[in-house]
Amino acid sequence: MRTERDYYEILGISRSATQAEVQRAFRSLAKRYHPDHNPGDPRAAQRFKEIREAYEVLSNPERRRRYDHASAPPRQATIARDLVQDLSISLEDAFHGAARRMAVIRRITCGFCRGTGGGTCPSCRGLGVSVRLWRWEREACRRCGGRGWLPGTCHACAGRGLREEVQVLWVRIPAGVDTGSRIRLSGMGDVPAPGASPGDLYLRVRVQAHPRFYRSGRDLSCWVDVSPVRAALGGRVWVPTMLGTRAVRIPPGTRSGTAIRLEGMGMPDLRSGQRGVQWVFLRLSRRDVEGLGPLELGWLRLHGWSREALLTLAS
Numbered sequence: 001m002r003t004e005r006d007y008y009e010i011l012g013i014s015r016s017a018t019q020a021e022v023q024r025a026f027r028s029l030a031k032r033y034h035p036d037h038n039p040g041d042p043r044a045a046q047r048f049k050e051i052r053e054a055y056e057v058l059s060n061p062e063r064r065r066r067y068d069h070a071s072a073p074p075r076q077a078t079i080a081r082d083l084v085q086d087l088s089i090s091l092e093d094a095f096h097g098a099a100r101r102m103a104v105i106r107r108i109t110c111g112f113c114r115g116t117g118g119g120t121c122p123s124c125r126g127l128g129v130s131v132r133l134w135r136w137e138r139e140a141c142r143r144c145g146g147r148g149w150l151p152g153t154c155h156a157c158a159g160r161g162l163r164e165e166v167q168v169l170w171v172r173i174p175a176g177v178d179t180g181s182r183i184r185l186s187g188m189g190d191v192p193a194p195g196a197s198p199g200d201l202y203l204r205v206r207v208q209a210h211p212r213f214y215r216s217g218r219d220l221s222c223w224v225d226v227s228p229v230r231a232a233l234g235g236r237v238w239v240p241t242m243l244g245t246r247a248v249r250i251p252p253g254t255r256s257g258t259a260i261r262l263e264g265m266g267m268p269d270l271r272s273g274q275r276g277v278q279w280v281f282l283r284l285s286r287r288d289v290e291g292l293g294p295l296e297l298g299w300l301r302l303h304g305w306s307r308e309a310l311l312t313l314a315s
């Protein structure tokens, strides 16, 4: 007859116990429950039978292997858990790429108990035996069954085998990321079960709005104010770009709203690194034209520009 109880449980050993541990556990239990030591105790006799049966199976490597196979508890699902964290960056960081230090709270296998959740048995201090001084007899520790170890006693993880840890990471942000880009850090996610491999960490990028530039994919655009004199007579206009201020030539009589295309001054492509276009929209305000002083008006008149003609360029 096969007992219902688990053989490992009967011998008080872990499923990974060595043959020597099986022997040791059997010897100490057999001594305690042997019918010769417990005459007329049917419970001890039953217990002894179970112990012997468990030992016969577990001491034989081939039978033990078959038993393990048949009795293995359903394996815990070890689906790696991915973590997602938001990452807000400036347009400058998205343009140049950046390294960012960030803290992540992730679940890891407890290092104190190596994920077992257990710890040294406090009753026998891990020796597995207790000594009864009055009888001068060594016997397997009753609390831990001679293993010297008790499940669920790890203080670091409260016996769960998993711990939450704050990890500080350096993250490389590649040039060209945009809002909605995901940066994958493999193996930096949660550990779903003790000893299992961790999932990945995904950083969900959000690029902050820029006070000067509007971004659309790889293209950037911005507005630049032009003075009435510059719009009328043409010449150099200073334009902001992601690589610093650049001088751009505009022709005489430039209208407000004229767009200048700066090739290669847009955002880099995430893969190729090739930069898009920057559009510069020039703005000549009516207020500036109306506010022109007599000196500037005189100078403009010399070049054939009246205030009324200038107002047709303004917006």
Ligand SMILES: [Zn+2]
Residues within 6 Å of the ligand: 110, 111, 112, 113, 114, 115, 116, 117, 118, 154, 155, 156, 157, 158, 159, 160, 161, 162
């Ligand atoms: Zn632990």
Ligand SMILES: [Zn+2]
Residues within 6 Å of the ligand: 121, 122, 123, 124, 125, 126, 127, 128, 129, 141, 142, 143, 144, 145, 146, 147, 148, 149
């Ligand atoms: Zn113990």
